Amino acid sequence: MQLDTNFVRAQFPQNHWRWAFFENAGGAFVPYSVIQRMTEYMTENQVQPGYPAGPSTQAKQRMDAGHHLMAEMIGAAPEEVTVSASTSINAYVLAQALRPLWQAGDEILVSNLNHEANSGPWRRLQEFGLKIVDWPVTADAGLDMAALPALLNERTRLLAFPHVSNITGEINDVPGITQMAHDKGALVCVDGVAAAPHRAVEARKWDVDFYLFSFYKVFGPHLGCLYGKREHLLKARGQYHYFFPEDDLLHKLNPAGPNHESIAALVGISDYFDTLALHHGLEITDKFERTRQLYQLFVEHEELLARRFVDWATDRERVKLIGPATGTRDVRVPTFSLLLDGVQSADAAKQAAEQGVAVGFGHFYAKRLLESIGIADLQNGVLRCSMAHYNTVEEVDKLTAALDTILRK
Ligand SMILES: Cc1ncc(COP(=O)(O)O)c(C=O)c1O
Numbered sequence: 001m002q003l004d005t006n007f008v009r010a011q012f013p014q015n016h017w018r019w020a021f022f023e024n025a026g027g028a029f030v031p032y033s034v035i036q037r038m039t040e041y042m043t044e045n046q047v048q049p050g051y052p053a054g055p056s057t058q059a060k061q062r063m064d065a066g067h068h069l070m071a072e073m074i075g076a077a078p079e080e081v082t083v084s085a086s087t088s089i090n091a092y093v094l095a096q097a098l099r100p101l102w103q104a105g106d107e108i109l110v111s112n113l114n115h116e117a118n119s120g121p122w123r124r125l126q127e128f129g130l131k132i133v134d135w136p137v138t139a140d141a142g143l144d145m146a147a148l149p150a151l152l153n154e155r156t157r158l159l160a161f162p163h164v165s166n167i168t169g170e171i172n173d174v175p176g177i178t179q180m181a182h183d184k185g186a187l188v189c190v191d192g193v194a195a196a197p198h199r200a201v202e203a204r205k206w207d208v209d210f211y212l213f214s215f216y217k218v219f220g221p222h223l224g225c226l227y228g229k230r231e232h233l234l235k236a237r238g239q240y241h242y243f244f245p246e247d248d249l250l251h252k253l254n255p256a257g258p259n260h261e262s263i264a265a266l267v268g269i270s271d272y273f274d275t276l277a278l279h280h281g282l283e284i285t286d287k288f289e290r291t292r293q294l295y296q297l298f299v300e301h302e303e304l305l306a307r308r309f310v311d312w313a314t315d316r317e318r319v320k321l322i323g324p325a326t327g328t329r330d331v332r333v334p335t336f337s338l339l340l341d342g343v344q345s346a347d348a349a350k351q352a353a354e355q356g357v358a359v360g361f362g363h364f365y366a367k368r369l370l371e372s373i374g375i376a377d378l379q380n381g382v383l384r385c386s387m388a389h390y391n392t393v394e395e396v397d398k399l400t401a402a403l404d405t406i407l408r409k
Helices: 005-010 014-018 032-044 054-073 087-101 120-128 145-151 174-183 230-235 260-265 267-279 287-314 345-354 367-372 393-408
Strands: 081-084 107-111 131-135 156-162 187-191 210-214 224-228 319-322 335-340 360-362 382-386
Touching: 005 267, 032 054, 032 260, 032 267, 054 081, 054 260, 054 267, 054 287, 081 087, 087 120, 087 156, 087 187, 087 210, 087 224, 107 120, 120 131, 131 145, 131 156, 145 174, 156 174, 174 187, 224 230, 260 267, 267 287, 287 319, 287 335, 287 393, 335 345, 335 393, 345 360, 345 382, 345 393
Parallel strands: 107 131, 107 156, 156 187, 187 210
Antiparallel strands: 081 224, 210 224, 319 335, 335 382, 360 382
């Protein structure tokens, strides 16, 4: 069975398709269902939630529904899931919450492959006497697995690394690395932001301690999600008001709280996935299994797109692909970063836009990675072309034709 992209695209505002849009790793489009849920909330429930008056009671129900459905979707309990403004703030709050559990001289191992969101908050703990150890990347912008055993030791308290790089699209072995960290008694904090639009989140199966991702990259509103194992959330020090007890897992790590209309609109992601599952004849048992099955269809379709793009890129002498030169599903998601010989990335993005093709350029907050692989011009950085399940083969062809035109100039 193949993903019916016509049906998929009919679920989104049609104006989007005027562009061949390839900046999906920055933020994905939201389907009508999400817009509808947000509008519904703002129309009917824009009051302080949780009081007996009807709209207020319903406001809380709608917010809770968003939270609960997203927890179910990733196979977690609601209290293991913190929905807050963004991944960056979730990582920051988490780092502050774990800090009091550690001693001066304890080590935190931080991968240079990370987006700064899963790097800076840990590095800041140096101010409190923690020792930050770099996990360097290989020359071809991958995790240096050979270096890892020597970097982990009995003083390592936490290892922070990405599931997928937002630059290279390469998939890392989350369960394997997690096991290695656990063998040394260290926790892991995995940044899944670049993975979650492309792979179903199965945090419990992977045995990760903390897993971060952002709903606005997963076809939802601008919110971030922190999954944490219950036992660690209980131990972490609350970062909200003093009167929230340490066993109030729903509040303790969420001092900003979620945006109300946005958390209510998360239901729309689940609506969208239900609609797709139904259309494709998938048997819906629970939201977790539905998501897993549906993502299999995404994976197959995205692999098609990725292979087509890689075939083009590897056939062009002046195109340097950062990361794995394959479209294979086991290796990567369809997020590509390029350097075009003789063309600055900012110019290339501008010229692509003139041809109706949206791509991004820059360092995408993975500055340490770009520096590590010798990209000095961080203003231009790389040209990033990132795909989602709603992209088509025709759009990939439009992208590569636009890039060919740019290279010919
Ligand atoms: C891999 C990765 N991690 C973290 C983030 C930060 O997410 P947020 O904007 O929710 O803070 C991003 C955002 O682009 C990202 O791509």
